[in-house]
Amino acid sequence: MSSKAYSTSVLDIPLLTGDNFKKWLEEMEVYLCLKDLDLCLREKKPADLTNSSTIAEKNEYASWETSNRKSIAVIKSALTETLKDSVKIPETATEYLQAIRAKFNSSKKAQAGDLMSKLTSSKFDGNGSAREHILEMISLGNKIKGLDINFDDDFLVTLAINSLPEAYKPLRFTYNALQNKWDFDELIKVVTQEEGMINRNKVESAYFTHHHKGTSSKGPHRNGRRFSKKSRYTPYAKEKTHQAGKGKTENTGQKNF
Known part of the structure; x- marks a missing residue:
């Protein structure tokens, strides 16, 4: 059984881009721990040294100060230039991470709002595949969940079905009548089957229209027969x-x- 590989070099820590904060923070904390630089994150800053400070107190302060200084340098190196300029470096590494978290949470709410608006207004206009449309909606839902905003899968399935055009109306009736709702895999399977049937009907209708122009309007025909x-x-x-x-x-x- 293979264990998860964590960054052992500061260059391996992913840059924080705004949508990967959770993974970035995990990688950062593990790296600082493996390099024995997390003392400043685990313990509060010692009292300032005085003329009466003992050797033990001086060593404790020096260790904490070294950990804090190096941790701030590592954290800064893993930020994009935009984030470096937008987050003022405080006195401690703990405060630095808190400031970055606050900046991320602010942008996360705006990003989640944009994604949710896009999800709820999504409609399949007939261009492309209904299956791909459903997959795109599921992808949007997963991105929103990745921002720590949770909602039921049934909600997303209902949104996806309601985003389909009038030709899929029987499918909506069927779903609403079910006691056990579909999961994503079942939804994709059913929509794919329904789309195939709709497309076959379109082809057949186009064939009849093309081959029976000018025939009687008293009913549909096939091979010259009503x-x-x-x-x-x-x-x-x-x-x-x-x-x-x-x-x-x-x-x-x-x-x-």
């Missing part, structure tokens, strides 16, 4: 004409006798 939508294809037009002609011939023949 059929009923509610039952099997019924070739009334030609068969009735043929039967009528046959009957006429038989009647005529009987009169001749």
Whole structure:
């Protein structure tokens, strides 16, 4: 069983870009721990030294001060230039991380608001694939959850179904009537099947329209024969004409006798 690999070089710590704070903080804390630089994060700053300070107190202060100074340098090296300029470096590494967290939380709320607005207003306009549209909505939902904003999967599934056009209306009726709601995998499977059926119907309709221009408007046709939508294809037009002609011939023949 392989264990998770953490950064052993300061160059391996990912830059904080605004949307990876949770991973960045984890990597930073592990790195400072492995390098024995986290003393300043675990313990408060010792009292300032005086002329009466003992050697032990001086050593404790020196160790903490070294840990704090190096930790601030490491934290700063893992920030983008924009973040470096926007976050003032305080006295301690702990305060530095708190200031960065506050900056991230502020931008996180704005980012979450933008993503949520995009998610709730998302509509499938028929361009591309309905399956890809659903996958994009699921991806948006996961990004929002990554910002520590949680909502039920059922909510996202309902949003996705309601984002589909009128042709998928029967699918909405089916879902609303279910007691056990679909998960994401079931939703994708059902939407893919429904999309295939809708596309086949479009192709068939286009075929009939193209091949039967100028035919009677009294009903749909196939191969020159009218059929009923509610039952099997019924070739009334030609068969009735043929039967009528046959009957006429038989009647005529009987009169001749």
